[in-house]
Amino acid sequence: MNKSIWEDVSLPKFPKAKGDIKTDVLIIGGGIAGILTAYFLQKAGVDYVLAEQNEICSGVTSKTTAKITLQHGLNYQKIETLRGEDVARGYYLANKEALAQYKKLCKEIDCDFEIKDNYVYSFDDRKLKKEMEVYKKIGCEADFSDINLFQFAVKGLRVPNQAQFHPLKFLREIAKDLNIYEHTKVREMIGNTAVYDGGKIYAKRVVVATHFPFINKHGRYFLKLYQHRSYVLALKGAIQVDGMYVDADDKGLSFRNYGDLLLLGGGGHRTGKKGGNYNELREFAHLNYPCAKEVAAWATQDCISLDKMPYIGEYSNSSSKFYVASGFNKWGMTGAMCAALTLSDILCKNESAFAKVFAPERGILTPQLFANGFETTLNLITPTKKRCPHLGCALKWNAAEHSWDCPCHGSRFGSDGTLLDGPATDGIEI
Numbered sequence: 001m002n003k004s005i006w007e008d009v010s011l012p013k014f015p016k017a018k019g020d021i022k023t024d025v026l027i028i029g030g031g032i033a034g035i036l037t038a039y040f041l042q043k044a045g046v047d048y049v050l051a052e053q054n055e056i057c058s059g060v061t062s063k064t065t066a067k068i069t070l071q072h073g074l075n076y077q078k079i080e081t082l083r084g085e086d087v088a089r090g091y092y093l094a095n096k097e098a099l100a101q102y103k104k105l106c107k108e109i110d111c112d113f114e115i116k117d118n119y120v121y122s123f124d125d126r127k128l129k130k131e132m133e134v135y136k137k138i139g140c141e142a143d144f145s146d147i148n149l150f151q152f153a154v155k156g157l158r159v160p161n162q163a164q165f166h167p168l169k170f171l172r173e174i175a176k177d178l179n180i181y182e183h184t185k186v187r188e189m190i191g192n193t194a195v196y197d198g199g200k201i202y203a204k205r206v207v208v209a210t211h212f213p214f215i216n217k218h219g220r221y222f223l224k225l226y227q228h229r230s231y232v233l234a235l236k237g238a239i240q241v242d243g244m245y246v247d248a249d250d251k252g253l254s255f256r257n258y259g260d261l262l263l264l265g266g267g268g269h270r271t272g273k274k275g276g277n278y279n280e281l282r283e284f285a286h287l288n289y290p291c292a293k294e295v296a297a298w299a300t301q302d303c304i305s306l307d308k309m310p311y312i313g314e315y316s317n318s319s320s321k322f323y324v325a326s327g328f329n330k331w332g333m334t335g336a337m338c339a340a341l342t343l344s345d346i347l348c349k350n351e352s353a354f355a356k357v358f359a360p361e362r363g364i365l366t367p368q369l370f371a372n373g374f375e376t377t378l379n380l381i382t383p384t385k386k387r388c389p390h391l392g393c394a395l396k397w398n399a400a401e402h403s404w405d406c407p408c409h410g411s412r413f414g415s416d417g418t419l420l421d422g423p424a425t426d427g428i429e430i
Contacts, residue, residue, distance in 0.1 A: 002401065004298040005234050005258065007062050009168040014056070017181035019199045023049045025347060026194055026203035028186050030056035032332065033325045034209035035171055036340035038178045044348045049201065050178060051194065053185035057171055059421070060211055063300035064332055065232055065263050067244045067256060068102050069118040069162035070095035071142075072331045074127055074248050075308050076134040082307045082366065089138040090357035091309060098337035102163060111170035112258070115163055119156040121147045122248035128157045131248075149245060149255060150288075156245070164244060164256055167333070187425065189215055192321060205321040207343055212303050212410060212423040213326050218316040222391060224364055225303045225311075225327055226372050227410025227421075230268035233281045234296035238262035238289040251276070253284065261295065270375075271301060272407025277400040299401060301410060301421055302330045306366045312339045312358035313346065323347075324360055376408045390424040404428070 025041060027034045030052025038050045052058075070092060080088040106113035122128050128144065135142045140159065147156040186194045186201075194201040208214070213221040239262060245255040247266075254265035264285060269275020278297055285292055305311060305327030315322040323343055328335030338354065345352035382394035386404060393408035403420060404413040411424035419427040 002298045003296065004063050004232070005261065005296050006064075006066070006166060006168045009166070009172060011056060011168060011172050012176045014180040014182040017049075017051065017184040017196060017198055017201070021049060021199070021201045023047055023201065023203050025205045025207065026051065026192075026201050027207045027209055028194065029209035029211065030180060030182070031059050031061040031209065031211060031336070032057070032167065032171060033336035033339045034207070035175050035178065036336055037207055037209060037325070037343050038180070039174050040340050040344035041347065042178060044344065046348060048179060050180045051184040051186055051196065051201065052180065052182050055182050056175055056180060057168055060300050060302070060332065061171070062168060063232075063298050064167055065254060065256060065265050066167045066333060067118065067162070067164055068099055068333045069159065069244065069331075070099055070140070070334060071118045071120060071157075071159040071162065072308075072329070073120055073246060073250070074131045075329070076138065076140075077130050078308050080134050080137075083309075083362075085134075085137055087357055088134060090354060092138045092140055094338045094342070094354040094357060095334045097341060098334040099162065101337055101341065102165070102333075105174070106163075106165060106170065109170055109173045111173070112166040113163060113170075114165070115161055116256070117158050117160045117243040118162040119145065119147060119158050119243055119245045120248050121149070121154050121156040121245060123154055124248070125155050127248050128155055131157055147245065149241065162244065164258075166258075185425075205323070205347060207323045207325065208315060209325045209339070210422060211301075211326065213315070213324050214423045214425055215315070216391070218319040218322070219324065219360060220316075220364070221311070221324075221326065222376070222409055223369060223372055224306050225409070226375070227271040228268055228302045228304050228330070229271050229275070229277075229299055230265060230302065230330070231278050231281055231299045232263055232265045232297065233278070233285060233294055234258070235262045235264060235285055235289060235292040236260060236295050238264070238285070238292040253281075262289075262292070270407065271410040271412065272396045272398075272405040279400070301412075302332070303327045303410075304329055306364055306368045307362075310335050310339065310358055311360035312342045313355055313360050315360065317361050380408075386428065388424055389426055389428060390422075395428075
């Protein structure tokens, strides 16, 4: 359980760091965001090292549905409402550039890259029409289409010429010649010096690409982010869909094919809360594809920001030469590329066209801020012996995945106390 179809690929192995190391840039985190940042820095001739506590791509990068698209549900109308038309346009242009970079790189990499149209569908046409209005303002090409995924037609908003691929085949090639240390866990940051079990890494600049930022004393990410789980079934013998589809409702279903497999996603919920999980997907599959066979099932975890946009740039105003990439809001493929392009520009040129769009220290007074604060307060005062070592919130048992989950910030622990997901940096005693 929880092994994706991508994980059968053999990835390159890298040594464990030893002794003290000096570098211009330290990247912490060996997922797609960290690896792509390292790739662009290496192309630019920058001295860097990447430190990964386990093995590269062993976290959420291997659990994606691997859709590369600038269409992110109904995000653009939300962004326009919260931050205005110019920011919505900047977000569109950044993701358009991310898509273009994938298309360029994948020409030289055998990674099952395919051009596909992307669709957001809804049972409420008004939501789609409002999103289209924003598309017209920012210059995004789209049209309306009838979608026949169900026993009846629904309306969809189509953005053409997006893409899908095999993420680990892609990253196998991207990462193979990079300066990476695996099994090198950063336990503490003292200024820009990283302390790990074998020594220290002295860096002039640091990029934290650990999915959820693990340093609490800067940036207030414990207030600005929460984590959300979603689930995927790989079904053989189900329908073939010509494109990538996602429900406009956050609790809806997503569809894409990989070869002869249908990847059915959904069942999502805030980490530590109850939700549809695998049961919701299996009930749907049993009803709609009774002859299909389930060949794989996995879950993933996404960092959700306050305004549905990533945090990319300076970690905080008080942390000099310290940078972050997080909060990709279920769109980790283009989000990671946006992060890599933006951060490499900042590190190489001291500027980026999208720095202001993604600046982490932007305003945080949103309804989600108060929801996050309430959830944290509630779980801090909940009486239980099992507490998350990150900030002390009460852990909840996840029966679907047999894990202890933190509703505050999304840390997860196995039934034996082993750390599964951060921002916690150590396991718990059971």
